[in-house]
Amino acid sequence: MAMERKQRVTLEDVAREAGVSTMTVSRVVNNTGRISQSTRQHVQSVIATLGYRPSRAARALVTNKTSMVGVIVPDITNPYFSKIVQGIEDVASERNHSVLLVNTNETPSREEAALNQLDDSTIDGLIACSSRLPTDILISLLERHSAVVVINRSMPNHIASCVLPSHQFGYRSYLAARYLAQHGHTKIGFIYLKRSVGVMSIEEFIARLASDGIPIKREWCTLSLPTWEAGYNIGKQHIAAFPELTAVIGGNDLVALGIMRAAVEAGRRIPEDLAIIGGDDILLASQVTPPITTYHVPTYDIGVMAARLLFKRMEGDTVYREYIYTETLIERGSAP
Amino acid sequence: MAMERKQRVTLEDVAREAGVSTMTVSRVVNNTGRISQSTRQHVQSVIATLGYRPSRAARALVTNKTSMVGVIVPDITNPYFSKIVQGIEDVASERNHSVLLVNTNETPSREEAALNQLDDSTIDGLIACSSRLPTDILISLLERHSAVVVINRSMPNHIASCVLPSHQFGYRSYLAARYLAQHGHTKIGFIYLKRSVGVMSIEEFIARLASDGIPIKREWCTLSLPTWEAGYNIGKQHIAAFPELTAVIGGNDLVALGIMRAAVEAGRRIPEDLAIIGGDDILLASQVTPPITTYHVPTYDIGVMAARLLFKRMEGDTVYREYIYTETLIERGSAP
DNA sequence: AGAATGTTAGTTAGCGTTAACGTACATTAG
DNA sequence: CTAATGTACGTTAACGCTAACTAACATTCT
Numbered sequence: 001m002a003m004e005r006k007q008r009v010t011l012e013d014v015a016r017e018a019g020v021s022t023m024t025v026s027r028v029v030n031n032t033g034r035i036s037q038s039t040r041q042h043v044q045s046v047i048a049t050l051g052y053r054p055s056r057a058a059r060a061l062v063t064n065k066t067s068m069v070g071v072i073v074p075d076i077t078n079p080y081f082s083k084i085v086q087g088i089e090d091v092a093s094e095r096n097h098s099v100l101l102v103n104t105n106e107t108p109s110r111e112e113a114a115l116n117q118l119d120d121s122t123i124d125g126l127i128a129c130s131s132r133l134p135t136d137i138l139i140s141l142l143e144r145h146s147a148v149v150v151i152n153r154s155m156p157n158h159i160a161s162c163v164l165p166s167h168q169f170g171y172r173s174y175l176a177a178r179y180l181a182q183h184g185h186t187k188i189g190f191i192y193l194k195r196s197v198g199v200m201s202i203e204e205f206i207a208r209l210a211s212d213g214i215p216i217k218r219e220w221c222t223l224s225l226p227t228w229e230a231g232y233n234i235g236k237q238h239i240a241a242f243p244e245l246t247a248v249i250g251g252n253d254l255v256a257l258g259i260m261r262a263a264v265e266a267g268r269r270i271p272e273d274l275a276i277i278g279g280d281d282i283l284l285a286s287q288v289t290p291p292i293t294t295y296h297v298p299t300y301d302i303g304v305m306a307a308r309l310l311f312k313r314m315e316g317d318t319v320y321r322e323y324i325y326t327e328t329l330i331e332r333g334s335a336p
Numbered sequence: 337m338a339m340e341r342k343q344r345v346t347l348e349d350v351a352r353e354a355g356v357s358t359m360t361v362s363r364v365v366n367n368t369g370r371i372s373q374s375t376r377q378h379v380q381s382v383i384a385t386l387g388y389r390p391s392r393a394a395r396a397l398v399t400n401k402t403s404m405v406g407v408i409v410p411d412i413t414n415p416y417f418s419k420i421v422q423g424i425e426d427v428a429s430e431r432n433h434s435v436l437l438v439n440t441n442e443t444p445s446r447e448e449a450a451l452n453q454l455d456d457s458t459i460d461g462l463i464a465c466s467s468r469l470p471t472d473i474l475i476s477l478l479e480r481h482s483a484v485v486v487i488n489r490s491m492p493n494h495i496a497s498c499v500l501p502s503h504q505f506g507y508r509s510y511l512a513a514r515y516l517a518q519h520g521h522t523k524i525g526f527i528y529l530k531r532s533v534g535v536m537s538i539e540e541f542i543a544r545l546a547s548d549g550i551p552i553k554r555e556w557c558t559l560s561l562p563t564w565e566a567g568y569n570i571g572k573q574h575i576a577a578f579p580e581l582t583a584v585i586g587g588n589d590l591v592a593l594g595i596m597r598a599a600v601e602a603g604r605r606i607p608e609d610l611a612i613i614g615g616d617d618i619l620l621a622s623q624v625t626p627p628i629t630t631y632h633v634p635t636y637d638i639g640v641m642a643a644r645l646l647f648k649r650m651e652g653d654t655v656y657r658e659y660i661y662t663e664t665l666i667e668r669g670s671a672p
Numbered sequence: 673a674g675a676a677t678g679t680t681a682g683t684t685a686g687c688g689t690t691a692a693c694g695t696a697c698a699t700t701a702g
Numbered sequence: 703c704t705a706a707t708g709t710a711c712g713t714t715a716a717c718g719c720t721a722a723c724t725a726a727c728a729t730t731c732t
Contacts, residue, residue, distance in 0.1 A: 008456070008457075008687095008688085010687095010688055010689085011688065011689065011690095012688080020711080020712085021711070021712045021713075022688090022689080022690090022712090023690080023691095023711075023712065023713080024710085024711060024712080026689070026690060027690095027710095027711085030690085032690095033710085033711090034708090034709060034710060034711085035710070035711080036709085036710060036711090039710080039711080053455050053457070053480075054457075054688085054689075055397070055457040055687085055688050055689070056396075056455075056457045056458045057393050057396035057397040057402065057457050057687085057688080057689090058397050058457075058687070058688035058689040058690090058717090059688080059689055059690075060392075060393035060396075060689090060717095061391070061393040061394050061397050061687090061688080061689070061690095061717045061718065061719085062688085062689050062690045062691080062716080062717050063689080063690065063691090063717090064717080066393065068436070071437075075422075076412070076418050076421055076422055076425070077415065077418050077419055077422050079413065079415070079418075082412050082413050082415075082418045083413055085412055085437070085439070086411075086412055086413050086439060086441075089412070089437070089438075089439040090439075090441070093438075093439075093446070093450075096453075098436055098437075098438065098453070098454075098458075099436070099437050099438070099439075100404070100434055100435070100436055100437070101407075101421070101425065101434075101435050101436070101437040102425075102429075102434065102435070103421070103422060103425040103426075103429075103435075105422075105426070110429070114429075117432075117434070118434075119389055119392075120344070121344075121389070121390075121391040121392045121393050121394075121718090122392045122434075144389075228619055228623075257623055261623065283564055283620070284619070284620050284623060287564075287593055287597065287620060287623075287624050288623050288624050288625065289624065289625035344717095344718085346717095346718055346719085347718065347719065347720095348718080348719095356681080356682085357681070357682045357683080358682095358718090358719080358720090359681075359682065359683080359720075359721095360680085360681060360682080362719070362720060363681090363720095366720085368720095369680085369681090370678090370679060370680060370681090371680075371681085372679085372680065372681090375680080375681085390718085390719075391717085391718050391719070393717085393718080393719090394687090394717070394718035394719040394720090395718080395719055395720080396687095396719095397687050397688065397689085397717090397718080397719070397720095398686080398687050398718085398719050398720050398721080399687090399719085399720070399721090400687080457688090
């Protein structure tokens with residue numbers, strides 16, 4: 001008794017069974033060209049009974065299109081990025097495209113590896129979020145791709161469309177510092193992220209605030225990974241090391257929350273002893289006690305717009321486009 | 337001046353340039369077969385200068401392997417799932433596989449569409465999380481795939497390996513109810529999810545508790561989507577409709593948090609006026625005030641194990657395997 | 673020395689599609 | 703009535719790669 005091997009049903013099988021050419025079947029499947037009603041229906045019924053499913057690989061080989069878009073994020077676990085991915089996925093699925101997700105765990109080397117592996121033969125377009133790579137490396141990697149959209153990073157040579165905040169990077173933390181100063185704070189700490197200063201260096205950040213009459217010491221500023229754990233650990237050290245601080249800015253909400261937890265454990269009252277401002281406005285920020293003052297970012301829309309810009313590019317539009325979003329301050333209990 | 341069209345560099349280009357056959361180049365690229373050191377190095381240098389990158393599509397067509405695994409989740413925005421995806425992605429990337437993510441937004445039709453589109457020619461294996469589809473439909477859809485792992489759902493015919501909680505589904509809510517009863521609560525509400533009763537119907541749930549001497553009225557139990565918003569909205573109605581309740585179980589933490597918010601807005605003190613228990617133990621649960629009593633679920637490990645089981649299957653192992661995880665009660669302030 | 677074995681390569685034939693062109697027949701226009 | 707125009711399909715040749723086989727040559731063994 002011969003083992004029935006599960007065999008792929010090909011276009012040719014359908015064509016033979018239906019008594020037509022493979023091209024006819026192909027045209028029915030793709031709904032292209034002109035086909036008579038009767039032939040179409042007949043072929044469709046044969047397809048159904050045989051259970052034919054087109055081979056994506058073969059199709060990709062000849063058309064050079066894979067119906068997949070790549071998405072690179074540093075941390076899918078961060079609600080900020082998962083919301084963006086959700087937006088991207090919604091648009092992609094609407095257009096019958098799949099999402100190839102690469103989660104780099106905040107590791108530049110893994111990001112580079114991912115960009116190296118992915119290329120035209122894998123995906124039709126690419127959306128890169130908050131790349132940690134230096135611009136020149138990033139550009140060389142993105143050059144392989146015919147359609148690219150970059151989130152939160154401008155591309156000087158217009159090699160990609162961009163989704164950007166209305167302020168330059170780091171600006172929201174600058175605004176947060178001014179907000180705190182206006183509310184009487186003079187000793188303000190800053191637990192910043194690589195990307196939260198972006199094009200602005202932490203030194204520029206300090207200098208700029210100094211010229212506004214807001215003196216911030218360099219040691220009050222510490223680099224952190226954009227995770228709750230990092231915020232918590234650095235927060236603990238920070239609070240112990242600089243008891244004079246009356247306010248702290250977190251690079252994002254996760255970090256701000258970690259700081260807040262550390263502060264509470266150290267016996268500080270929020271906001272009386274220590275005011276805290278975050279960024280991103282993830283769900284968590286509004287639910288804790290006190291709720292966190294933060295900058296709202298329209299993450300879902302960012303994903304949607306990035307995907308739309310990408311599809312524009314994939315459709316051959318070579319015009320450089322930007323989608324600008326605004327971050328708005330949400331005043332809540334942690335820094336009233 | 338002729339436009340230089342960006343042209344793909346093929347194996348043949350490399351072979352011609354290096355003065356060898358395409359097979360030799362292929363062997364160098366794939367590191368298979370025996371190649372002399374000198375030839376290998378020569379070919380590699382030609383590959384580097386020409387910037388050759390293998391075509392995934394062509395490779396997939398001939399090998400029938402795509403180096404991609406599909407992952408279907410209902411809501412990537414839910415930390416529960418994003419953690420699982422992170423675990424899967426880590427294992428996959430370790431083995432040079434990419435993750436094709438499908439986010440169904442809790443919509444069964446979209447899930448079915450996704451399972452329909454994906455098949456062997458797209459992915460080498462599939463991990464399905466918490467499918468909302470009826471078993472028979474799910475089975476018929478999974479049959480197309482050579483390697484499948486299902487999370488939080490048993491597959492009667494062993495068509496897929498499984499990652500399962502040590503208790504049958506719904507059991508943790510049952511335990512939560514018993515816990516609350518032991519702490520003196522007699523009027524316990526339950527905002528449940530489709531999957532939180534799983535194989536157990538809500539009627540069975542009530543009957544079982546009744547036989548334990550814990551009478552729960554049917555109207556105290558309401559179905560909810562597994563989101564914060566749903567929990568909040570249903571929580572508001574529930575609290576207004578059944579002021580007699582002294583405790584509520586949420587199907588997961590997001591729902592429990594929504595309920596808690598609604599309760600606080602209605603002037604209830606937690607836990608004095610209303611005790612709340614959630615499930616999953618997402619970060620949020622430990623950070624709110626009061627922190628939420630919940631069942632911890634090792635989500636990252638679930639993802640890792642699911643991926644490992646999947647790779648076992650992809651490597652040809654046809655043994656049915658299960659990975660069983662335990663959910664442990666974390667007592668916190670919302671239900672001490 | 674001759675046979676057996678090992679090593680390094682080349683040759684051939686697809687994998688399952690679709691683009692581009694070709695052909696037969698029916699319809700309309702002049 | 704012939705020529706022009708459609709309509710509905712069929713044919714052929716790739717797309718870029720690798721499995722499977724073959725070939726040449728070097729090495730070892732008896």
